[in-house]
Amino acid sequence: MVRKRQILVIGNNTNGCTPKHEKIAYDIGSEIAKSDSVLISGGLGGVMEASSHGAHDANGFTVGIIPQDDASFANEFCDVVIPTGMGLTRDYLNALSADGVIIVGGGSGTLSEACASYMHKKPMVAIKNLGSSVDPYIDGYIDHRKNIKIIGVDTAQEAVKKILELITA
Structure with a gap:
């Protein structure tokens, strides 16, 4: 049996998540x-919930790795909930659970996950022009080490296509 690819989707939580973010995340x-592939997220609201919802509606499999110690905090579209506490x-x-990462907007928490992914050289793709904390690094690197370039794309379809290419490269 071949292990399925695991793609982490990160971005705005409920606070700051716009209908545009939700639509893109759902499509991703x-x-x-x-x-x-398996969709991994932080398991809460906003982009995490919208992407899980999209995967759920397309008969996919979702994992939510939540910060709380109680699984009831996870969104309803998580097939598996990992309450970390x-x-x-x-x-x-x-970051370490992912083969690749897709970024949809986001603030400091998203930047933290992107940095963790960057340090572990996880391929990353970001939707451009969403006004996120990651925007300054799209099509470039987070720092002088040039571990992994964050590739900018315009659509959900491009994001998934590109991350799959990067994972299998």
Whole structure:
């Protein structure tokens, strides 16, 4: 049996998540499911919930790695919930669980997950022009080490196609 690809979707939580973020995240979740990959997220609201919802509606499989110690905090579209009780340090679990990362907007928490992914050289793709904390690094690097370039794309379909290419490269 071949292990399925695991794609982490990160971005705005409920606070700051716009209908545009939700639509893009939902479509990304759907595309991940169609690619027969597992969607991983932080398991809460906003982009995490919208992407999980999209994957769920496309008969995909979703994992939510939540910061709380109680699974009831996870959104309803998580097939598997991993309650860590670790607070924000769970960002490292998210990053290390992923074969690749797709970024949809986001603030400091998203930047933290992107940095954790960057340090572990996880391929990353970001939707451009969403006004996120990651925007300054799109099509470039987070620091002088040039570990991994964050590739900018315009659509959900491009994001999933590109992350799959980067994972298998």
